[in-house]
Amino acid sequence: MKKSKLYLVLIVVFSMAMNGVFAQTWDGVTATIWTQGDGLTQETAYEIATPENLAYLAQQVNAGTGYSGTYFKMINDLNLGSNAWTRIGSSETNSFKGVFDGNNHAILNLLINRTGNNATLDGIVGLFGYVNTGTVRNLGIESGSVQGFTQVGCIAGVLKAGTIENCYNKANVVTARAGGNFGGIVGTLILGTVQYCYNTGNVLEGLNGNNNASGIVGAATSGGTIRYCFNSGLISGNNGVGGIVGSAGSVSVTAQINDCYNIGTIKGKLNFAGVAGLVTNVASVIENCYSTGKIDISLMTGAYGAVFSSTTTTSTTCFYDSKLVTISAPSEKASPLSTVDMLGDGLKLTFGETNWVFATGFYPALKNMNTSDIAILSIAPFILVSDDNVSSVKANFTVETSTGVSWVSSNPTVIAISGNNAIVSRQSTDQGVTLTATYGSVSKVYNLTVLESTTTDVSSKVLPDIRIIQKQKVLELSGNLTIGSELKLFNLSGKLVLTHIIGSSVESIPVTAISEGIYVVTIQGADGVTSYRKIIIQ
Numbered sequence: 001m002k003k004s005k006l007y008l009v010l011i012v013v014f015s016m017a018m019n020g021v022f023a024q025t026w027d028g029v030t031a032t033i034w035t036q037g038d039g040l041t042q043e044t045a046y047e048i049a050t051p052e053n054l055a056y057l058a059q060q061v062n063a064g065t066g067y068s069g070t071y072f073k074m075i076n077d078l079n080l081g082s083n084a085w086t087r088i089g090s091s092e093t094n095s096f097k098g099v100f101d102g103n104n105h106a107i108l109n110l111l112i113n114r115t116g117n118n119a120t121l122d123g124i125v126g127l128f129g130y131v132n133t134g135t136v137r138n139l140g141i142e143s144g145s146v147q148g149f150t151q152v153g154c155i156a157g158v159l160k161a162g163t164i165e166n167c168y169n170k171a172n173v174v175t176a177r178a179g180g181n182f183g184g185i186v187g188t189l190i191l192g193t194v195q196y197c198y199n200t201g202n203v204l205e206g207l208n209g210n211n212n213a214s215g216i217v218g219a220a221t222s223g224g225t226i227r228y229c230f231n232s233g234l235i236s237g238n239n240g241v242g243g244i245v246g247s248a249g250s251v252s253v254t255a256q257i258n259d260c261y262n263i264g265t266i267k268g269k270l271n272f273a274g275v276a277g278l279v280t281n282v283a284s285v286i287e288n289c290y291s292t293g294k295i296d297i298s299l300m301t302g303a304y305g306a307v308f309s310s311t312t313t314t315s316t317t318c319f320y321d322s323k324l325v326t327i328s329a330p331s332e333k334a335s336p337l338s339t340v341d342m343l344g345d346g347l348k349l350t351f352g353e354t355n356w357v358f359a360t361g362f363y364p365a366l367k368n369m370n371t372s373d374i375a376i377l378s379i380a381p382f383i384l385v386s387d388d389n390v391s392s393v394k395a396n397f398t399v400e401t402s403t404g405v406s407w408v409s410s411n412p413t414v415i416a417i418s419g420n421n422a423i424v425s426r427q428s429t430d431q432g433v434t435l436t437a438t439y440g441s442v443s444k445v446y447n448l449t450v451l452e453s454t455t456t457d458v459s460s461k462v463l464p465d466i467r468i469i470q471k472q473k474v475l476e477l478s479g480n481l482t483i484g485s486e487l488k489l490f491n492l493s494g495k496l497v498l499t500h501i502i503g504s505s506v507e508s509i510p511v512t513a514i515s516e517g518i519y520v521v522t523i524q525g526a527d528g529v530t531s532y533r534k535i536i537i538q
Helices: 002-018 051-062 373-378
Strands: 046-048 071-074 099-108 110-113 128-132 135-141 144-147 151-153 156-160 163-169 172-175 180-183 186-190 193-195 203-205 211-214 217-220 225-227 239-242 245-248 256-262 270-273 276-279 285-291 318-321 335-337 397-399 406-409 415-418 421-424 431-439 442-450 466-469 474-478 486-491 496-501 506-510 517-524 530-537
Touching: 046 051, 128 135, 144 151, 151 172, 151 217, 156 163, 172 180, 180 203, 180 245, 203 211, 211 276, 373 431, 373 442, 406 415, 496 506
Parallel strands: 046 071, 071 099, 099 135, 110 144, 128 156, 135 163, 144 172, 151 180, 156 186, 163 193, 172 203, 180 211, 186 217, 193 225, 211 239, 217 245, 225 256, 239 270, 245 276, 256 285, 285 318, 318 335, 466 530
Antiparallel strands: 151 156, 151 186, 180 186, 180 217, 211 217, 211 245, 239 245, 239 276, 270 276, 397 421, 406 431, 415 421, 431 442, 474 506, 486 496, 486 517, 517 530
């Protein structure tokens, strides 16, 4: 009986392995030809069952076999083992022209570390280097790090007149190079289409040179279409930085970006924005897009925007959440809306229901792109009161928890989370607080500033003497005063009703606008000691 149970367990484990539950790990060297399929149709596609099969595909394409009209499909997740990967397709001549279906499997531990200056060896970098009229679909990059010279994307360095669809990337793209196109999905797009893709990886491009960086497409240099995509990764670069595309179109070539959104932080120096960093052709189309991601202008030297940066292109169907995106861009072409106005059906009439899903209490979600952990997290809001924004929080607010999103405050003394309520306790100075929202395997961080309190506990500090001030007169001060110090007047509830900066050794402060009642004055003397005095205005 014991032997039978052991035999059964071994069969179950073996069956799980054969069905792709355990991703197979590459040794970094071996390349072997596939053994199943004939490549003539999607149904009879060559089966990429092991990392060695994928390495063989790279060898063949880089040697000049483009596989035009040939079908491939993955039947397992593939672990590249953080071994140095050589891209599939090294140039336009030696490029992939077939159809590669990831079959909803993933690549793990993709490592490309091309730090040299050789444009041939180091320039075009990605799982696929150059896809020319080919298609890559239903594929995810689950983990890894990609570094290259000029045209770098985790799925493909260059996509020309082809299609990449239903793909995602979680790997990071890093470069310190001056000049190039760097994207989470595609580095350079030439007349092709990127659709139904998302990026959660960070794209960190060196803050020098005219690099283009983005979560989806680094640059659409000769037109192309980017649609139904979103980004949640941190995108950082110098010139041409965006959540969806870094730079789109040119003086003579248009590009189209539609039905996309960004929740990631965007940081740049010049031409950076939430969706499209730089749109250069007035005929380019950017529509039905929104951004809730932070725009970091700490290094800003030129044009920027909440959604896109352009001196020519305009759009009446792009929006940003003014509660979360608090910049004031002089050349902003998109429209600000409050969080509440963006939720539920707020954008239904503008965006339409063909490509979007609208649910009460949530931001719009892309149809067929709304089931992943990051998609669910990306549309879950927190709702500040009407006068507040993330740079100026003064009152309690609510967080969305109905879908299972959890929220954690970095400082519960200042912001305490209780269910779907965020309880704000203002302190004597401004307080920075980080809110972390988590759903499943992913998290999103928001930085808030809670303003200093306008109330103080004065009851225990008040001295017994009382001064009576006639309402039609003034409060006169003299003697031990510190020039530049601040006088504050509180009511007995601790609410601040008047502030005054001391400008001389003798001060006269009008009190005619203050209601009759009992108040407490606080003022710092020249000896550094704060004095408290009770007054009656009548």
